[in-house]
Amino acid sequence: MADVLLSVRDLRIAFDGVEAVRGLSFDVRPREVLAVVGESGAGKSLTARALLGMLPPGATTSGEIRLRGSLDLAAQRGRRIALVPQDALSALSPVHPVGDQLAAAVRSVARVSRKEARVRAVAALDRVGIPDAVGRARAYPHEFSGGMRQRAVIAMATINEPDVLVADEPTTALDEERRDQVLRVLAEQREAVGAALVLVTHDLDVVRDHADRALVMYAGRLTELGPAAAVLGRPRAPYTAGLLASLPEHAHGRRLPALPGTPPAPGALPPGCAFAPRCPLATEVCHRSEPEPQQVEDRLVACHHWAEVPHPAVELFQVTRHASA
Incomplete structure (x- = not known):
């Protein structure tokens, strides 16, 4: 090009x-x-x-x-x-x-x-x-x-x-x-x-x-790539949503969540999608098959369940603060 x-x-x-x-x-x-x-x-x-x-x-x-x-x-x-x-x-x-x-x-x-x-x-x-x-x-x-x-x-x-x-x-x-x-x-x-x-x-x-654009990486691969404003404004990958959920601006009186678990070591990747063990949307197909990047609207997304990511996407990971907190 x-x-x-x-x-x-x-x-x-x-x-x-x-x-x-x-x-x-x-x-x-x-x-x-x-x-x-x-x-x-x-x-x-x-x-x-x-x-x-x-x-x-x-x-x-x-x-x-x-x-x-x-x-x-x-x-x-x-x-x-x-x-x-x-x-x-x-x-x-x-x-x-x-x-x-x-x-x-x-x-x-x-x-x-x-x-x-x-x-x-x-x-x-x-x-x-x-x-x-x-x-x-x-x-x-x-x-x-x-x-x-x-x-x-x-x-x-x-x-x-x-x-x-x-x-x-x-x-x-x-x-x-x-x-x-x-x-x-x-x-x-x-x-x-x-x-x-x-x-x-x-x-x-x-x-x-x-x-101008954002490339989100996880475990050595592309997870999401597109216009920065769109990727951060309405992510289509659960991992991007998890990164955003940890920002203080999304607390709104609730305890800020950390992404569950830790990234896998390069030599110890799980089968299927590397993010599946930490992902709230993961299903059997995620644990079996690693998703390839596909064109979704204005970006590339590597996720089997991109269409199920809610808006606002940070709700995937937000945790309500306990009354005693």
């Missing part, structure tokens, strides 16, 4: 023969924000790393990931696709000034002088709102605050104007004010360079406020 920038088809990621991502397919369109959500262990970060050709040692993969038609992801990393990491302090070298690191990123993809690379590095720090960019370019990462470090890695990711940014939990460990600041800077820089954004997050408020 002409409007597809990044295409993922039947992606499988395994360790010692055990699949952690299982047959995942999706597209990313130019300039859109695709949020990838799900509980820990769903395969979100592994998927993000696969997009960059940065999987950990021991991982084996199959399927296809194409960026503008090319399968050579490693050659495009830093140029056409770039990472905004979760831990900015670990992503930055502690022994080199921040400006030098940004300049090195420039020279890794462009034949420019050290002076020109330095000028671009200072300009990038200035664009993300770091005051006294000339002076701060000479500072080391430990001399930056947490929020400033996160701005610096956004500057590094966008300095070569990539087509796709991959942000893996970019606001983890930041308070609400700094979270909003970082997300605003990320949005501004994405718009400035015209990039699409794959945003890995557990924060559904972030998805609601910043994403």
Whole structure:
């Protein structure tokens, strides 16, 4: 399709023969924000790393990931696709000034002088709102605050104007004010360079406020994929409903429920639908047959009983508070 920038088809990621991502397919369109959500262990970060050709040692993969038609992801990393990491302090070298690191990123993809690379590095720090960019370019990462470090890695990711940014939990460990600041800077820089954004997050408020589409993952597979407003406004997958039910805004005087049980380990998946042991709608077919993603209205849904998910869907998991509570 002409409007597809990044295409993922039947992606499988395994360790010692055990699949952690299982047959995942999706597209990313130019300039859109695709949020990838799900509980820990769903395969979100592994998927993000696969997009960059940065999987950990021991991982084996199959399927296809194409960026503008090319399968050579490693050659495009830093140029056409770039990472905004979760831990900015670990992503930055502690022994080199921040400006030098940004300049090195420039020279890794462009034949420019050290002076020109330095000028671009200072300009990038200035664009993300770091005051006294000339002076701060000479500072080391430990001399930056947490929020400033996160701005610096956004500057590094966008300095070569990539087509796709991959942000893996970019606001983890930041308070609400700094979270909003970082997300605003990320949005501004994405718009400035015209990039699409794959945003890995557990924060559904972030998805609601910043994403065009949402990909909900469970046990390494697609559970629901569609317009973010529609997926969060009226989910068709029980798992999505369970995530939403845990938000404080749905309490209404009742005890907030947690999803029953825990996600299965990759090597211990139940037969049939992996979510069936935790799902209030599960029937015999769910325990026997794993549902394939199917087109439902404006989205893809992998659920045998999507038509039975009520509206509002959070009622599937809400629990009335006991009178003594």
